[in-house]
Amino acid sequence: MNNQSFVRPALSILESHYKKLKTRQYSTDFPEKPRKPFDYTGVDPLTENMNSEFGTKIIQVPYGTNLEIVLQGTSFLNVENHPIHVHGHNFFIVGKGFGNFDVSKDPAKYNLVDPPERNTVAVPSGGWAAIRIKADNSGVWFIHCHLEEHTSWGLASGFIVQNGHGPSQSLLPPPKDLPSC
Secondary structure (H helix, E strand, O other), X not given: OOOEEEOOOOOOHHHHHHOOOOOOOOEOOOOOOOOXXXXXXXXXXXXXXXXXXXXXXXXXXXXXXXXXXXXXXXXXXXXXXXXXXXXXXXXXXXXXXEOOOOOOOHHHHOOOOOOOEEOEEEXXXXXXXXXXXXXXXXXXXXXXEOXXXXXXXXXXXXXXXXXXXXXXXXXXXXXXXXXXX
C-alpha cells in the first residue's frame, strides 16, 4: 500500500501503543500518497522499478476523524482482485472503477446518497475502490488483503485511532488475566 510493504513487528503494536512504549517497532509516518506514482494498471514489471519500502508504517488519527481511502489495484504479477478488510470499523464504499483513479474526475461519480456499508471491499482487477471511514473506535486496527498470501507479502497496513473524550471514546485496558506472549 502506497509503495510500503508491511512488516509485522516483533512486539504487538496495540501493546506498544497502550503502554506508551518508546519503540522503533513501528512509525506513524505512513505516506498519504505513493512516493513514486506510475501507471498502476498498465506497467510492465520487467522494465519498471516499482520497489516498495519494507517497514511498519501506519496511520494515526484523532478520534472521530473522517477518512477517505482510495485503494488502487495493480497488475504487477497477476491480474486479480483484492478483498481488502478493515478491522474494528465498518465503512462506506463510495466509489469503484477500472483503470487508475483520477482525483480530478472520479470523486464526481461517488455514491454519497446510499453507499453500501461493509468491512471488506473487493478492489477490482485493474481498478480502484474508494471508502470512507469514521474513526470512532479507539485502538490499533489492521487493514489487509483477505488473500493470506498477499498479506504475507506485505499487502497490509494499520491505523491507530487515538482516545477521544471520556471512557466511552477510549481504549479499554487489557483484561487482568490476559496471558502474556
